[in-house]
Structures are given as C-alpha cells and as structure tokens.
Amino acid sequence: xxxxxxxxxxxxxxxxxxxxxxxxxxxxxxxxxxxxxxxxxxxxxxxxxxxxxxxxxxxxxxxxxxxxxxxxxxxxxxxxxxxxxxxxxxxxxxxxxxxxxxxxxxxxxxxxxxxxxxxxxxxxxxxxxxxxxxxxxxxxxxxxxxxxxxxxxxxxxxxxxxxxxxxxxxxxxxxxxxxxxxxxxxxxxxxxxxxxxxxxxxxxxxxxxxxxxxxxxxxxxxxxxxxxxxxxxxxxxxxxxxxxxxxxxxxxxxxxxxxxxxxxxxxxxxxxxxxxxxxxxxxxxxxxxxxxxxxxxxxxxxxxxxxxxxxxxxxxxxxxxxxxxxxxxxxxxxxxxxxxxxxxxxxxxxxxxxxxxxxxxxxxxxxxxxxxxxxxxxxxxxxx
Ligand code: NAD
Numbered sequence: 333x334x335x336x337x338x339x340x341x342x343x344x345x346x347x348x349x350x351x352x353x354x355x356x357x358x359x360x361x362x363x364x365x366x367x368x369x370x371x372x373x374x375x376x377x378x379x380x381x382x383x384x385x386x387x388x389x390x391x392x393x394x395x396x397x398x399x400x401x402x403x404x405x406x407x408x409x410x411x412x413x414x415x416x417x418x419x420x421x422x423x424x425x426x427x428x429x430x431x432x433x434x435x436x437x438x439x440x441x442x443x444x445x446x447x448x449x450x451x452x453x454x455x456x457x458x459x460x461x462x463x464x465x466x467x468x469x470x471x472x473x474x475x476x477x478x479x480x481x482x483x484x485x486x487x488x489x490x491x492x493x494x495x496x497x498x499x500x501x502x503x504x505x506x507x508x509x510x511x512x513x514x515x516x517x518x519x520x521x522x523x524x525x526x527x528x529x530x531x532x533x534x535x536x537x538x539x540x541x542x543x544x545x546x547x548x549x550x551x552x553x554x555x556x557x558x559x560x561x562x563x564x565x566x567x568x569x570x571x572x573x574x575x576x577x578x579x580x581x582x583x584x585x586x587x588x589x590x591x592x593x594x595x596x597x598x599x600x601x602x603x604x605x606x607x608x609x610x611x612x613x614x615x616x617x618x619x620x621x622x623x624x625x626x627x628x629x630x631x632x633x634x635x636x637x638x639x640x641x642x643x644x645x646x647x648x649x650x651x652x653x654x655x656x657x658x659x660x661x662x663x664x665x666x667x668x669x670x671x672x673x674x675x676x677x678x679x680x681x682x683x684x685x686x687x688x689x690x691x692x693x694x695x696x697x698x699x700x701x702x703x704x705x706x707x708x709x710x711x712x713x714x715x716x
Contacts, residue, residue: 334689335402335446336425339416339434340386342407348387356380357672363477364538367697370475370680379675384429390453390678392685399689409434410645417443425449425688427681431665433459433646441468449688453681454479454668457700458590458617462714465701472701473694475680476709477534479668483615484538486641486667487585490613491543493661494637495522495583518636518659523547528581530574530597532558533713535615536587540566553577555593555716578602583611586640589713590617598622603629614640615667627657635659641667 344350357380362368377383377391384390389405396403404423408415409432416434420426424446428434436450441464450460452474465472493499501515527543528551529536537558540550550568552558557570571577574597578584584606588594598612598621612635614621623644629635639661643654646665654662668677680698687694699708706714 333400333402334424335419335422336396336404336427337416337419337423337434338389338392338403338405339409339426339428339432340384340388340390340405340407341429341432343385343387344382348382348385350382352380352671354380357675360672360676363480364534367477369676370478370683372679372682372686375679375682377675377678380671381674382671383674383678384431384453384669388674390427390674390681392678392682395682395685407432420444420447422446425451425685427451427453428459429453429669429677430456430459431646431669435645436460436465438464441465441470449473451681451684452700453677454673455483456589456617457710458619458714460700462591462701462706462710466704466706469704470701471688471694471699471703472710473684473698474700474709475677475684476697478677478680479670479673480534481538482670482673483535483587483667484542486663487535487539487587487613487615488542490615490639490641490661490663491527491583491585491611492522494611494613494639494659495520495525499661522583525549525583526551526581527583527585528552528571528577529585529587530554530577531586531588531616532568533587533589536585537562537566539585539587540568548583551577551581556712575602575605578606578610581610582607583613586612586614586616586620588616588620590619591714593716594620596620596622598626600625600628603634606634608634609636611635611637612640614638614642616640616642618642618644623653627653630657630659637661639663641665 376394382388386407404419406415438461450472457472457474497519525548527548532552532554553571637659641663696708700710
C-alpha cells in the first residue's frame with residue numbers, strides 16, 4: 333500500500349460540480365509529430381469534467397482506493413503548517429499541477445524520506461528541486477504534450493490581446509462608455525510585425541505554426557536548432573541567442589523551461605536592448621524574468637505590453653507588482669488547464685501511475701528525472 337498526497341487547486345467559488353458551458357469536449361487522437369495521447373487501461377471520469385480541483389481529484393480517487401492505497405487530496409500547500417507539509421513525512425507519491433504547484437524544495441524533500449515519485453499533472457517540473465530528486469533517486473515525471481496546444485492557443489490569444497489593445501477596449505464596452513479614440517490609441521495590426529519565440533519545443537513550434545497565417549515575420553532561438561526543412565516550412569529566422577532575437581522582434585513569446593540557464597533572463601539589461609514598444613508574452617515561467625524590471629519597462633514605455641499566465645509564487649500575493657502594472661493582460665495560471673487539457677493530463681497521470689505500480693517502464697517522453705539523472709524529456713529540456 334502506498335500513500336499519495338495530491339495537491340490540487342481549490343474548488344470553484346460557486347461550488348462543485350460547476351454548470352458546464354458545453355456538453356462535452358472534442359476528442360484528440362494524436363499530437364503533432366505522431367506522439368500518442370495517453371493510454372491508461374481505463375479512466376473513471378467523463379472527459380470534460382473539472383478534474384484539476386480538490387473535488388475533481390484528477391478522476392483518480394477510485395483508482396487509488398480500489399487498489400487499497402491511501403489518497404490525501406488538499407489545496408492547502410504553503411507554509412510549515414499546511415496540510416501538504418503535515419502529510420509529507422510518510423508520502424510515497426506527490427502529485428501536483430504547475431497551476432497550483434506543491435513546491436518540493438530541498439527542505440521539504442528532506443522531510444519526506446519515503447518519497448519515490450513526484451508526478452506533475454501537466455508540463456513543467458521546475459517546482460521540484462530536480463538536483464535533490466537526482467540525489468535522492470526520486471523519479472520525476474510529467475504528462476508531456478498533454479497541454480502544449482492549450483498553452484500555444486493562450487499565447488497567441490495574449491499576443492493579439494496586447495497588440496490589438498483588447499483588454500482596455502473590452503473594459504469600455506462593459507463599463508457603459510464609448511471612446512473609440514481611447515481604444516484605438518494603443519491598437520495595432522499584428523500583420524507585418526516581427527514575432528519571435530524563445531525555445532521552439534512543443535509549445536514554441538505550435539505558436540510559430542499558428543502565427544504563420546497572420547503574415548508576420550517569424551523568428552526563434554533555441555539551444556537546439558530546428559532541422560532545415562522545418563525552418564523552411566515555417567519560414568522562420570534562427571537567432572543564436574536570446575539577445576539577438578529580442579533585438580530583431582516586436583513581439584516575443586517565451587517557451588523555454590526554467591532552469592539555471594533561463595532564470596532571470598529578462599532583466600533590466602535585456603529589456604533595455606529591446607525595441608521601444610515591444611510586447612512580451614510569457615506562458616513559460618515567471619522566474620525567467622525579473623518581475624520589477626518588467627513592471628519598470630512597462631512604466632517607461634520600453635515595453636508596450638506584457639501578458640502571460642505564469643507568476644511566482646503561485647498564488648501571488650495581493651500586492652504582486654504584476655497585478656497593477658500598466659498595459660498588462662495577465663491571467664492566472666490557466667492556459668494549460670482547460671477542461672480539454674485536464675482530460676488528457678488526468679489520463680496521462682493515470683497511465684504513469686499504472687506503470688509505476690506495475691513496475692513497468694514509464695514512457696521516456698514522460699520522464700524528467702529517473703535513476704538519479706535527467707532522463708527522457710528532462711534530459712532534452714533542462715540542460716543546454
Ligand atoms: P519542450 O521540452 O517541448 O521544449 C523545450 C525547448 O526549450 C526545447 O526545444 C529545448 O531545446 C529548448 N531550450 C532549453 N533550454 C533553452 C535555452 N536556454 N534557450 C533556448 N531554448 C532552450 O517543452 P514544452 O512542452 O514546449 O514546454 C516548455 C515550457 O512551457 C515548460 O518547461 C513549462 O515551463 C512551460 N509550460 C507552461 C504551461 C502553462 O500552463 N503556462 C503548460 C505547459 C508548459
């Protein structure tokens with residue numbers, strides 16, 4: 333019998349289950365490039381259900397309880413008195429989503445001598461201290477590709493929201509007023525702009541593909557250059573580093589994983605080198621920026637807009653500078669947790685758990701750390 337602590341975001345303020353807006357979700361059979369969607373032996377939820385909150389329990393309550401395992405589900409995750417820290421000392425497995433991360437710091441891992449599996453229901457396992465996981469022989473896995481397209485759609489939406497000045501214009505519509513000039517004075521077309529992505533992995537490539545029909549000039553940088561035929565197909569210009577990319581674009585969308593190489597990448601110096609009036613959309617990780625430098629660049633006009641859905645910490649305090657900085661179109665961390673995405677990452681989480689309990693190999697694309705080293709996707713993502 334194993335003990336699993338699952339840290340999920342709180343239920344909707346109006347209670348659970350919600351009134352769903354639609355009767356179901358679309359069925360996705362495969363991911364771009366031919367990767368297959370999750371293949372658990374079965375699922376105990378209806379695709380389209382809200383699974384990522386405490387009552388949803390990722391649709392896994394029956395799975396754990398039928399097998400006689402102990403499952404604790406909580407949203408209380410921060411501070412030494414949190415339920416998460418109280419349950420950690422005898423936990424074998426911790427599951428959380430990046431939207432409401434159970435930060436597994438070195439100190440917390442030291443308090444969890446039984447911990448063997450840290451599972452991310454979603455993508456991005458930087459909330460786990462990966463070096464300590466390596467030392468301790470903890471397997472870290474995530475559901476690669478489960479929400480990549482969800483995030484790419486959000487990034488494209490936020491690029492358009494910023495460039496077209498959507499949020500202030502929407503506010504005029506809902507507040508009962510009607511000042512066209514006020515809406516138009518910061519609104520531009522995206523067509524013809526230089527648009528770049530930092531990292532052309534699964535999400536970054538999907539963003540490039542989605543932006544191509546807007547007749548923009550596409551750019552990218554990545555520590556691994558794309559094959560020439562893909563560059564030609566996307567008509568995208570490669571830059572050897574972030575510095576040269578940001579100087580060549582009007583809009584930059586960030587899709588690099590968070591690790592030593594990308595931490596605090598958007599600092600005052602890099603921001604100062606960008607074209608005046610640039611836009612940044614960051615759906616990767618907030619710690620890839622210096623938050624105060626972003627707010628200052630918006631105030632000075634170096635940046636015309638900043639959007640994204642990632643913050644640090646999560647949830648951010650009420651006085652986080654990004655809540656009130658000018659010309660932002662931020663959302664909470666939601667891009668990868670659409671109901672469509674939840675069905676996929678809940679199924680993928682179950683697939684990983686089925687393999688784990690059966691002693692079968694977890695798909696390499698789901699592995700971040702295994703057997704004391706970066707493995708699978710982790711080996712490609714979290715090092716140059
Ligand atoms: P991926 O593994 O498919 O791609 C990562 C890419 O980054 C690879 O091409 C790699 O070569 C490149 N890279 C690594 N280090 C780099 C560096 N220093 N400079 C430039 N490129 C570098 O990952 P993905 O699925 O596209 O996800 C990317 C990131 O997006 C994740 O690590 C995660 O942090 C974030 N994410 C956010 C959400 C959300 O809800 N906002 C959801 C999923 C993923």
